[in-house]
Amino acid sequence: MQKQNFLTKNQQIVLDLVEKSSEPLKAYTILFNVQKKGIKAPLQVYRALDKLVEIGKIHKIESRNAFIACHNSSCQVAKATAFSICEICEKVTEISSAGLSKYLANFKDKDGMKYSKYNLEFFGLCKKCR
Amino acid sequence: MQKQNFLTKNQQIVLDLVEKSSEPLKAYTILFNVQKKGIKAPLQVYRALDKLVEIGKIHKIESRNAFIACHNSSCQVAKATAFSICEICEKVTEISSAGLSKYLANFKDKDGMKYSKYNLEFFGLCKKCR
DNA sequence: AATTAATTGTTATAATATAACATTATGTAA
DNA sequence: TTACATAATGTTATATTATAACAATTAATT
Numbered sequence: 001m002q003k004q005n006f007l008t009k010n011q012q013i014v015l016d017l018v019e020k021s022s023e024p025l026k027a028y029t030i031l032f033n034v035q036k037k038g039i040k041a042p043l044q045v046y047r048a049l050d051k052l053v054e055i056g057k058i059h060k061i062e063s064r065n066a067f068i069a070c071h072n073s074s075c076q077v078a079k080a081t082a083f084s085i086c087e088i089c090e091k092v093t094e095i096s097s098a099g100l101s102k103y104l105a106n107f108k109d110k111d112g113m114k115y116s117k118y119n120l121e122f123f124g125l126c127k128k129c130r
Numbered sequence: 131m132q133k134q135n136f137l138t139k140n141q142q143i144v145l146d147l148v149e150k151s152s153e154p155l156k157a158y159t160i161l162f163n164v165q166k167k168g169i170k171a172p173l174q175v176y177r178a179l180d181k182l183v184e185i186g187k188i189h190k191i192e193s194r195n196a197f198i199a200c201h202n203s204s205c206q207v208a209k210a211t212a213f214s215i216c217e218i219c220e221k222v223t224e225i226s227s228a229g230l231s232k233y234l235a236n237f238k239d240k241d242g243m244k245y246s247k248y249n250l251e252f253f254g255l256c257k258k259c260r
Numbered sequence: 261a262a263t264t265a266a267t268t269g270t271t272a273t274a275a276t277a278t279a280a281c282a283t284t285a286t287g288t289a290a
Numbered sequence: 291t292t293a294c295a296t297a298a299t300g301t302t303a304t305a306t307t308a309t310a311a312c313a314a315t316t317a318a319t320t
Contacts, residue, residue, distance in 0.1 A: 009298095027277080041302085043277085043279095043300085043301085051298095062193045062251070063192045065276065095240075097239070104250075109214055113254065118250060120234075123248060139268095140267085171269070171270065173268090177268085195308095264317100266317080272309105272311090273310075274307100279302105280301105280303090281302095288294080288295080288296095289294080289295100290294090
């Protein structure tokens with residue numbers, strides 16, 4: 001069986017919800033909101049989320065245990081992500097800076113090791129909250 | 131009462147354990163290992179961890195929900211952290227690169243905003259696992 | 261000594277995430 | 291087109307991570 005290149009019903013339901021949201025959503029918030037669509041258990045949500053993260057449709061904000069849709073058209077795979085997070089209103093914005101991603105992809109550690117996969121979370125105050 | 135500038139008993143017990151460990155420790159692993167020292171409840175561990183993170187003695191690896199001691203002498207405050215994480219053996223190394231921290235501290239987003247606080251997690255394979 | 265603030269201890273519970281297993285659907289190849 | 295293999299689903303139960311609430315204690319400041 002080939003690796004699927006389309007979304008299954010549950011994956012589509014979860015993605016639709018996350019894409020409609022202006023803020024990161026938590027797994028159980030998603031669960032609550034998709035119960036009317038027939039998704040009943042946490043595991044159904046987590047499985048959909050896992051897949052969507054894997055294919056880069058959504059990203060996990062690790063410091064918040066929450067998920068947002070990818071807003072970076074070039075981000076086909078979830079491997080190099082950067083976000084700014086407002087510490088007051090919790091607004092999260094995906095950063096797509098060619099300079100930043102180039103710098104990080106080319107960064108070498110002490111051992112000369114490069115990393116194509118990373119997650120960067122900036123914290124501060126957004127425009128509104130400043 | 132002044133902000134304490136020393137560690138309390140529980141904080142010291144938790145810090146001692148985390149500093150002795152060569153790998154990130156999870157909160158309940160810590161709890162299990164300090165029960166012989168009189169720490170009985172999760173909250174006692176989480177409170178100590180919170181404080182230790184706040185003063186920069188330890189860092190939380192967000193993608194792993196685990197804690198490691200700070201190995202960066204200049205890191206008095208937990209505000210600008212970078213780690214490499216091996217996806218096979220889960221070895222975590224704190225990166226202290228003047229270049230990297232300078233680049234990130236000076237990075238400006240679309241709105242010209244700078245961020246003095248950030249957390250960066252690189253993923254790849256360590257020397258051994260490569 | 262009185263006051264204030266931080267920390268502690270304790271019980272209970274909330275929030276986040278996965279294990280295990282039976283079932284159903286879908287692609288591949290004989 | 292039937293078997294085979296792989297992937298996704300549904301379901302129940304449970305594991306893991308983290309915090310709420312509140313009473314008690316400790317320590318610095320006035």
